[in-house]
Amino acid sequence: MKYKLYISMLLLSSTIFSVGDKELIFIYNAKSGLVNEMIDFAHKIVSPGTYDCNLCAMSYGTFTKKKRWSDYINSLPIKSTFTYKDKVSALEKELSNLKFPTIIIRDGVELNEIISRDEINSIKNLNQLISLLNERLDENGMKLKKGKDKNVTEQEWEKKLTPEEFHILREKGTEKPFTGEYDKFDKEGMYKCAGCGTELFSSDTKYDSGCGWPAFYEALPDKIEETADNTFGMKRIEITCENCGGHLGHVFNDGPQPSGLRYCVNSISLDFNSEK
Numbered sequence: 001m002k003y004k005l006y007i008s009m010l011l012l013s014s015t016i017f018s019v020g021d022k023e024l025i026f027i028y029n030a031k032s033g034l035v036n037e038m039i040d041f042a043h044k045i046v047s048p049g050t051y052d053c054n055l056c057a058m059s060y061g062t063f064t065k066k067k068r069w070s071d072y073i074n075s076l077p078i079k080s081t082f083t084y085k086d087k088v089s090a091l092e093k094e095l096s097n098l099k100f101p102t103i104i105i106r107d108g109v110e111l112n113e114i115i116s117r118d119e120i121n122s123i124k125n126l127n128q129l130i131s132l133l134n135e136r137l138d139e140n141g142m143k144l145k146k147g148k149d150k151n152v153t154e155q156e157w158e159k160k161l162t163p164e165e166f167h168i169l170r171e172k173g174t175e176k177p178f179t180g181e182y183d184k185f186d187k188e189g190m191y192k193c194a195g196c197g198t199e200l201f202s203s204d205t206k207y208d209s210g211c212g213w214p215a216f217y218e219a220l221p222d223k224i225e226e227t228a229d230n231t232f233g234m235k236r237i238e239i240t241c242e243n244c245g246g247h248l249g250h251v252f253n254d255g256p257q258p259s260g261l262r263y264c265v266n267s268i269s270l271d272f273n274s275e276k
C-alpha cells in the first residue's frame, strides 16, 4: 500500500466521492468538460494506443471499451467509477500530487492508491492489468468470487460430461498425443473449460509446440490453478480450471517468450468459441 490518503469532510460533497460502500476509482490522464470529453472520446475511437493514457490504450478498442474489460468490471464485487484527472485536482493536496492515470480505492473517507501511474505504464496488456487488479483487490480484502462450480459432485459431473470428458477432467486422464481436436488448430477465438464454460485461453497465445497437445504460452489471468504433480515418477505442475477444478493438463518451463511457459492442455478439456 503506497499511499494512505484522507479527504476532508468538506470534500464529501464532491461529485465523485460520495459516502457509501467501497468504490474502485479509475482516473484517466485526460480532462473533463464537453470539448475535452469529445476529443477524448474521438481519440479513444480512432487511436487509443497513441493516447497519453496507458489505461485507455489497454482498455479501449474501436468505438468502446473492450468487452473483456467491461465484463471484468461488471463481475467485480465493488462499484467502479471512471473519471478524469481535473475532477480530482481540486481535492486535497496529497491526492492532486498523484500522477495519472491511477487506480484508487475509496473506503468511506479513506483513499488508497492501489495501482500507480508507473505501474500502469509498465503493464503491457489487458490481461496483466486485470491480473494486477485482482491481486491488489485481494490485498485490500476484496475476495473475488472463486470456484463456484467446485461444489458440483462427481455424480453430477458424470451425468453432465461425456465419458471421455469425465475421464480427463475429473479423473485426470490424458488424451493420446496428436489426436486432439485442437492440436493442429489455429482459428481465432477463445478456449473455454469443457466442464464449466469458463474462458481459459485466447488463441492469441496458442502456438505449435509439436508436443501433440494444444499449447499456450499464457493463460487468462486467475483462471487456472497450479498444483505439484509427482505421479508417474515425474515432477510436473498440474493445471486445473479455477472455477470447477477440472483437470486441463500441465504447465512446463520450456515455452516461448514472453512467458517462457508452455501450458500443455488436453483438447478434450477445452471447448472453442470463435468470438473474442
Ligand code: FE
Binding pocket: 193, 194, 195, 196, 197, 198, 241, 242, 243, 244, 245, 246
Ligand atoms: Fe471449469
